[in-house]
Every structure is written in C-alpha cells, then in structure tokens.
Amino acid sequence: MIVTDPRAWADAEGYLRRAQAILAITHVSPDGDAIGSLLGFTHAMRSLGKLVTPTCQDPPHPRFDYLKGVRDIRQSGEGEFDLIVSLDSSDLARLGSIFIPAQHSRLPVVVFDHHITNLNFGVVNVVEPGASSTSEIIYALLQRMGVTITPDIANALLTGVITDTLAFRTSNTTPDTLAVAMALMRSGGNLQEVTRQALIMRSFDSLRLLGAGLMNAKLEGRLAYATIPRKLRKELDVKEERGDAGLVSTLITAYEVDVAAVFVELQNGDIEIGLRAQPGFDVSQVALELGGGGHPAAAGCTLPGPMRDAVNRVLPRLKQVIREA
C-alpha cells in the first residue's frame, strides 16, 4: 500500500546513503510511534555505519524504558550534522526546540510520516497516510535498504505499530500492518511484551481514578459522560496531574452508549474534554466548533471553566449529534 512517488523513496534512500552524521528528530510529547520509529531508524542506520543522534524535545515516558537506547535520546539538537531526518512529525513546529533555525536551515530535511496532515516540509517527503504508523513506513524503508532487522529494531518498530493501532484494534489496521508485525516477530520482536509494556501497564493510581470516574458516570439516553474535578484527584491522592485514566475510551465500550464525553479540570481551571463515538456517529464536528479537533470516532477540545459551564455547553451539542445521526 506504499503510495509515495517511487522517486521520493529513491531520493530519501540517496540522502541516507550519502549522509555521515544524521540528526534524527521526532515530535514533542512523543507517543509510542514517535519513540519507536526514532529508535528503529537510529539502530538501523547505525548498523549501516552512520553516526546518528536521536532527539526529542521532551523525554520519553518511563513506560518505554524497555526499548534499547531510549535513555540515550537527547533533548538538544546541538552538534555537527549533514542531514536531518524528521520522524512522525507533520510540520516543523512539532519538532519543537530541537530544530534550531540558525544552525539547521541550511541542512536538507528528509521527512517520514503517516499523517495525512503532513505539510511536506522536507526536501524529500515520504508520507504514507495509508500506513498504520511511521514505524510501518520505517520498516518498508529498511526492507528497501536491505537492513537486517535485529530484535532491538523489531521491538522499537513493533512499539509504534502497537501503540498507533491500539494492538490492531483501530481502523488504520490493514492486512499490511499485520504482515509487518508478523515479520517483526519473526525477526525477534516480542509482541506480547511490547503490548504489555507500551499499552497495557498503568499506575494503581490511574486505576483508582478510572474506578471513581466509572462510578460517577451518567447515562442520559445514549450519551455517557463523567467529570474529573481537581478535588477528586486530591481526594484519591493521585499523583498524575493530567489525563482521564482511559475513562472516555472505557465509557464508549458500553452497548448502551453511542457518544461518550469526559471533562477533566486542569490545574489552570480550564476543562479538557475528550469525546468518543461508536461507528456511525461523528464527534469531530463538535470538537472543531469548540476550537479542538480529531476524528469522527475520537476528538477533543479545551474550554474555559468552571466545570459546569463546559458541561452545559457541550452536552446539548452531543445529544444533537446522536439525534441527527
């Protein structure tokens, strides 16, 4: 399902073959695909004798500590390079403080990404919206370049595939995705362990927060919603200051629910809102109207507080989505 112009692939390969010192950058607030494609690429290019510096503005979450080399990812783009490779980032701004215009503007940038929103900001752009993940694209690159996939590379790329498909549960999972995962397992990747570490494990705190959220959840018609006020976090003595502990993704798994919403009160008083919908319903329009974004099945936005105002603004619109579907 590779759709990029074959010349772009050939050009990308040419840049990589000629490069000696590569600055590899992935996006701020890195997720599993950001870290996985960055490390998979780094290990592979090093096996070809390249000097590679993997970087990300924000340090990876400790849940990815099982990945070889994750602690060597630098938070600075300083140094001498002859090529920049951007991984899983749709535009230059998403590379954050790593990209230093004064030093990097003269360098060619090769872009690997699967986001359809990619701005094609590189001198070469390998952008494959049909791929499950940037890791799936890096796998295709390594196949093309004849790189031997080691278990470290396999586990890095599996991490990207697993996290971006929620272990093959999302609609971006294609037969090709399964073929890539199969090949990575055959090269020594540990699918079960990657899934456990990257996707399943969480803190006991977050389980208690999930429990409290489920107990507080309300069902109005086919709309389920719950609030997570700051004082709930304080009562439960939860250490993590953000997030909904998977509450909105859990609410949408109920037969009785077509649309789910969770309202999280942030430190600054703003309300972060996560929306989910069953197939056939579209919550992305509501998120867009309110200054957010996303997909029909999963979207979000942030509104000013207090909680009650945000709830009163969003619920009527969601009920309308259900009525008009």
Place this chain on the structure above:
Amino acid sequence: MIVTDPRAWADAEGYLRRAQAILAITHVSPDGDAIGSLLGFTHAMRSLGKLVTPTCQDPPHPRFDYLKGVRDIRQSGEGEFDLIVSLDSSDLARLGSIFIPAQHSRLPVVVFDHHITNLNFGVVNVVEPGASSTSEIIYALLQRMGVTITPDIANALLTGVITDTLAFRTSNTTPDTLAVAMALMRSGGNLQEVTRQALIMRSFDSLRLLGAGLMNAKLEGRLAYATIPRKLRKELDVKEERGDAGLVSTLITAYEVDVAAVFVELQNGDIEIGLRAQPGFDVSQVALELGGGGHPAAAGCTLPGPMRDAVNRVLPRLKQVIREA
C-alpha cells in the same frame, strides 16, 4: 507450525470429502473460538455441498449475533448423520447433551482442537497445541481443501483468533497467528468490527461494577485484591449475576502489582476466586491446591463462603507466591 501427523490431516480430509451429512458439535458454555470455528467450518463445508448441522448444548451469547448463521446453531443432536465433527472440545463430556451415545456411538468422530489436554477421543484427531485457536486450525484445513474463504467464513474464524488471543495480546500469539489474521482480512474479514463486537463491547452495568470494584481494591505490598459481595450487585442494580466485570484482569495491569485476586460471592454463597500474575509469578499452584486450575498467569478456584473465610485462606498463600518468586 502444524505438528499433527500428516496422515491424520489426510485421514480427516478423507472423512470430510466422503461425508454427506455432518453433525458439527462444539463445547458447552461456548466461547468465541467455539462459535467461530463451528460456524467457519459449517459455512465452508456447505460450500462444498455437504449437509451440515451446527450444534452446541448452550445457546451462543448475543454478543456473537454479528456472525452469519449464529442463530441457526441448534441445541440438539437429533437427526440422521454419517459423520460427527468435534470442534474446540478436549473430550466427549465437553460436548454435553448434544452427543447422544445411543445414536452417535456408531458414527466416526473427527476431532479438531488446539487444547494440549485433548484426550484424542476421535477416530482421527487433528490437535495442534501450537495453534492460537481451533479457528486457526480450521483455516489450515480450508487451505488444504482448497475452500474459497468468503467474508462470512473469515469473520467467523477471526472471531476465534481474536477471542482466544485477546486481540493478539497473549503468549499463544505466533507469527503464524498474524499470518492467518492477515489472510482472513484479505478475504473480507473485518478485524476492527470483530474485535469490537467479540471482545470490547460490554454492558454499562458491568462498567459500574468494574468501577466499584476498582474503588474497593486494596494494595498490600505487591498484592492487589478486591471483593464483589452479592449486596454490591444489588446496590448497583446490576443485572448479570456472575463474573467480575474484568476486574481481576484490570488489577493485574498496574505497575505496582505482581499478583491480583478477585473474590466474587455467588448466589449459593460460594466464593469464586479469579487469580492473575505478572510474568515471573505463578498463581496456578495456589488454584490447584484449592481444587481449581489454570495457567501460571491466570487461574481460579471456588471456595465455600463466607467471603471473609475465603479471603483469609487465599491472601497468605498469594503473599507467599510473591515472596518466593
């Protein structure tokens, strides 16, 4: 990874080719692999012109209603047949009331199963403990017999693969499992929808019960446990009378937890106990000692009540498992 004697495969194929009227039986309390392998086999053999009667002592759970033909599964083995095919059942007793000795004892039985505990009770036994599921074995059978995989067959077999691997999360998932899933997708199987319907969706009631269980859960050292007394179900007005709503599987996902236990008070006062362990810990010995069974990572047993006695009997043993690991 097919290990059965090639002659057994050839014999099984011979019986199927010669048969005119097949009684296909799967085990009592059917899970996704029971239903999936039964329906996949039925559709496929009918496409070869065979008369097939799919049966199961207990009616399938409504969550499987998306499968073509699921409502035509009969709860009786009466009729004229020249061959019995047993699917996903490790012994004759697991076929329940469908197998009527007076009528069926003279008929040849062909067995397809992936349980290592299979008693090889057929005239031919295709038993593949390395397969993720009986559905994976039926896929190999259909490949062998040159059956065209329709979307209905694909969705049935995907159901077995997905439910027996928890969507590729368990240790029985091999590269071959992914290859089969990929092929089934290419034949029109809808992986996302099968996963959603067979594995993810649940009642809003069960979410509230899960929430209450998580709020009540206790962490003692690296042991997490929770109780679900009958009165909690009554307070929450939960309709389903059994099960732990996924509570023990959720507790074991916490970083802080090596072993998890959930105690469910049954209608008759007995206490059903579910046990889970992180890799490196073994709860099956405790379950065995108490008259239950299972695997190192997932086991269970039933003890007499009251709740407190069962809890006091099991917790010290689990703490010992953690200490001695």
